Amino acid sequence: MSFTTYIKENTSVATADFEKAQQFLDKFGGRLEQVLISMGLLSEEDAVSAVSGYWGISADVPELSITEDELHELKLDIRYFIDNKWLPLKVDGSKVSFVAVDPFAATINQLLEYKGLDFEVFICSESHFRELERAAMDISWSPTDLDLADDLAEEKLMELASETPVVNLVNNLISAGISRRASDMHLEPHNGLCRVRLRIDGVLQDLEYLPLKLQLPVVSRLKILSSMDIAEKRRPQDGKISMKISGIDLDIRVSAVPLAEGESLVMRFLIKESLSYDLEKIGIAKDTLSLIRSDLKRTNGVILLTGPTGSGKTTTLYSFLNYLNDDKVKLITLEDPVEYQLKGVNQIQVKSEIGYTFAQGLRSVVRQDPDIIMVGEIRDRETAEIAMQSALTGHLVFSTLHTNDAPSSYTRLMDLGVEEFLLNSALIAVVAQRLVRKLCDSCKKVDDRSEELTHKYKLIDFANQIDMPLSPVMCSPGCKECSFTGYKGRMALIEYLRNDLEIHEMPKNEYFVGKARKYMHENQQRSLFEDGLYKVLQGNTTIEEVLRVTG
Secondary structure, eight states, X not given: OOHHHHHHHHSOOOHXXXXXXXXHHHHHOOOHHHHHHHTTSSOHHHHHHHHHHHHOOOOOOOOOOOOHHHHHHHTOOHHHHHHTTEEEEEEETTEEEEEESOTTOHHHHHHHHHTTOEEEEEEOOHHHHHHHHHHHHTTTOOOOOOOOOTTOOHHHHHHHHTSHHHHHHHHHHHHHHHHTTEEEEEEEEETTEEEEEEEETTXXXXXXXXXHHHHHHHHHHHXXXXXXXXXXXXXXXXXXXXXXXXXXXXXXXXXXXXXXXXEEEEEEEEOGGGOOOOGGGTTOOHHHHHHHHHHHTOSSEEEEXXXXXXXXXXXXXXXXXXXXXXXXXXXXXEESSOOSOOTTOEEEEOBGGGTBOHHHHHHHHGGGOXXXXXXXXXXXXXXXXXXXXXXXXXXXXXXXEOOSXXXXXXXXXXXXXXXXXXXXXXXXXXXXXXXXEEEOTTTOEEOTTHHHHHHHTTHHHHHHHTTOOOOOOEEOOOOGGGTTSSEEEEEEEEEEEEOOHHHHHSOOSTTHHHHHHHHHHHTTOOXXXXXXXXXXXXXXXXXXXXXXXXX
């Protein structure tokens, strides 16, 4: 069996993609697995597994234990080896163990044979090699960092960013982010290194630390892909990348911001296939979902979603639109930016730089005879008033607002200058939202502190109050499925406030928020924290997680 056949049978790479890789090999040469990695069709880990399985080269890399004295005795140019992605790990008698990204490198093998060394070699991925490289820095060598001067020639940046190791590194970082379900990736200078972090289920986690000499080539590579100016390092820039990584079609929003130590670059991963705009899957409790669905049946009025950035408001709004999407109605959205294309929905990108704001866009949208309008965000009085007036003229309007809870939306809109009568007439309901991480189902178990937590947070009284059976508090210690975090996926916490007769008649003064909260409590309408406790009793999350997002 050939190596090509072995990879075909042991990976998920499509035949058509193999043909493209083979055409590249025929023209330029190289190794099949490296070409597939460069094309974003194969992950580093899968490539290592394939080479290890076919050629019998162990990927079970021993710990780095070589000493400085042993390195001197070997009389090897360590920088030369590291530049070729080889590293001595340990000396056992007369035998030297190496780890390599490319164990078949002819020049290195010939050099070791010429020196008469008895050696064995292990294979590893480039990311694993960088970890070992950093550890080796403490033993005997200090790499010469790339000149990071601001006046580095643009031609040199282009050359660095186009080198195969940099291309592979960028592809591997993005592939690692996608495989770990990250929503964002952050690259930033940190203590003389380039720190790479992933936001997974709303929480940042370290992925790896790159040598500082790689930061500029990596950032330049990402700037080229996102059509930014690679020579501009003094001003913020934004861009977008469309690419295919590990067989996944991917859109990436890229933001670069200058820092004192260099540049911070953040990528937002937008994977269309991974999203499901289904109200059932957001995590909204059945009683609240029933109220929201009845609101969505209205033909006019305003439904507001509130919460901080990253609380899932846009996904919930898209779920509302998806629920109502029908050939019999016309749906138009105003967004900044349009992140996902929704089939059957007319989506408009606002452009503030040319004066096409939410307010300006909303004026033109109402002349398009829509049934349902979504406004990405209410930021000013003009947008708020046009949205309310549109609702009074027969449109169902969805929008978002930045407030901490549902009752505060009324006072926030009045602060913007919206008249109280307009709020009372137009608002249907306000939904405040946060996202909490869900416990991993693979390692979920009863928390050893269940009785203590039940007593501390008065869960017995709360369960009786909402007429729900008391269940033990659960936890997840962590396993391979959840990357040992204990959590996998997220769900919504919801605070729902309908503009019913009682809320309508309450004066919207400085006492409104307190009175509205009392009314909600008396009518068993849960606050964000209480909805969190409700999900704790369902065994879906932890009290610590609820406290983290609700304060």
